[in-house]
Amino acid sequence: MGGAASGPAVGGGGTSAAPPASMASGLGDAAAARARLVQRLREDGCRDERVLAAMGAVPRHLFVDPGLAPQAYEDTSLPIGLGQTISKPTVVARMIALMRERTGVGELQRVLEIGTGCGYQAAVLGLVARQVYSIERLRELYDRARENLAPQRADNLRLIYGDGRLGHGPNAPYDGIIAAAGGEAIPAAWLEQLAVGGRLVAPVHDVPSGRQILVAVDRRPDGSLVQSRHEFVRFVPLESGIFDGGVGRG
Numbered sequence: 399m400g401g402a403a404s405g406p407a408v409g410g411g412g413t414s415a416a417p418p419a420s421m422a423s424g425l426g427d428a429a430a431a432r433a434r435l436v437q438r439l440r441e442d443g444c445r446d447e448r449v450l451a452a453m454g455a456v457p458r459h460l461f462v463d464p465g466l467a468p469q470a471y472e473d474t475s476l477p478i479g480l481g482q483t484i485s486k487p488t489v490v491a492r493m494i495a496l497m498r499e500r501t502g503v504g505e506l507q508r509v510l511e512i513g514t515g516c517g518y519q520a521a522v523l524g525l526v527a528r529q530v531y532s533i534e535r536l537r538e539l540y541d542r543a544r545e546n547l548a549p550q551r552a553d554n555l556r557l558i559y560g561d562g563r564l565g566h567g568p569n570a571p572y573d574g575i576i577a578a579a580g581g582e583a584i585p586a587a588w589l590e591q592l593a594v595g596g597r598l599v600a601p602v603h604d605v606p607s608g609r610q611i612l613v614a615v616d617r618r619p620d621g622s623l624v625q626s627r628h629e630f631v632r633f634v635p636l637e638s639g640i641f642d643g644g645v646g647r648g
């Protein structure tokens with residue numbers, strides 16, 4: 399399979415990742431809806447103020463189909479086309495907070511996201527990490543995420559069209575790796591690309607239950623890997639290879 403194609407940074411030269419001023423969407427006041435969402439995340443147990451601030455800043459309604467915008471600040475997953483979904487806000491916040499509980503200290507430097515989808519989680523990650531790389535295997539979603547993220551002017555996001563099961567070697571190691579799609583096992587490349595003190599968070603198939611479980615893997619200073627298992631989750635499957643639009647496919 400062809401390698402990953404890495405585009406230029408998403409942002410258009412601005413220095414701020416603040417949401418755009420205009421948010422007309424039939425939602426009423428999107429900022430107020432986000433404030434209610436943040437309250438909901440607190441009630442759900444999120445105590446990470448950095449994550450809460452990021453979730454309160456990213457205009458989720460601009461990442462979904464306009465017809466779904468009125469539901470954008472409810473705690474629900476939403477379809478983003480091609481059979482894929484944007485995760486529930488409580489799940490996005492939980493995964494990012496869990497990743498931030500790594501053993502390494504200080505600001506997250508490099509984060510790799512597998513499964514860009516509509517680009518929403520990448521935008522949130524961009525507010526909690528210095529540099530974010532996000533990989534998507536479906537060309538159409540990769541293109542859409544670029545469009546969705548352009549108004550965010552987030553210079554620290556780099557989108558990659560490729561097979562995320564291979565990670566993204568050129569910018570490794572990462573001190574955070576977060577997967578938005580779940581496979582049978584954690585791909586070896588992700589573990590190889592995890593920095594010392596870094597943490598990987600991913601949904602993985604759990605054989606005994608037949609469900610997906612959220613797994614965190616830490617790389618200790620001696621290089622060893624330590625895995626912890628968390629709650630059951632439901633993510634779309636981690637697929638193989640890239641898909642550019644279906645030429646020649648039925």
Ligand code: SAH
Pocket residue numbers: 478482483484485512513514515516517518519520533534535536539560561562563578579634635636637638639
């Ligand atoms: N974080 C996304 C959620 C997208 S859903 C958001 O905020 O919208 C998960 C995404 O993972 C889908 O877009 C799917 O196409 C993608 N995906 C699945 N397997 C993949 C792989 N091997 N490499 C890259 N992306 C993959």
